[in-house]
Amino acid sequence: MPRSVQSLDTISVSSDASYDSDEEDRLAEQEWQESLQQLQQLFAIVLLPYLGKFLGRRWSHWAYARYVRLGLGKSFFLGEKHV
Numbered sequence: 737m738p739r740s741v742q743s744l745d746t747i748s749v750s751s752d753a754s755y756d757s758d759e760e761d762r763l764a765e766q767e768w769q770e771s772l773q774q775l776q777q778l779f780a781i782v783l784l785p786y787l788g789k790f791l792g793r794r795w796s797h798w799a800y801a802r803y804v805r806l807g808l809g810k811s812f813f814l815g816e817k818h819v
Contacts, residue, residue: 806812 802812806816811817
């Protein structure tokens with residue numbers, strides 16, 4: 737009979753260890769998801785506005801140079817005619 741009690745103790749210890757492992761895996765997954773969410777927020781709040789500002793300025797310089805070269809007519813919107 738003492739063997740059966742001992743075997744039950746080892747089973748409960750091993751199940752506690754697997755429970756701890758499952759809990760650790762769940763916590764690690766939750767932390768991973770939180771860090772991904774923080775990176776998405778960083779990208780959306782900080783990096784996208786700066787990227788938009790940069791691209792907007794580049795486009796405005798290109799559009800102004802085209803306006804100076806072609807004027808504001810059909811050629812500005814449709815392109816230059818090559819003869």
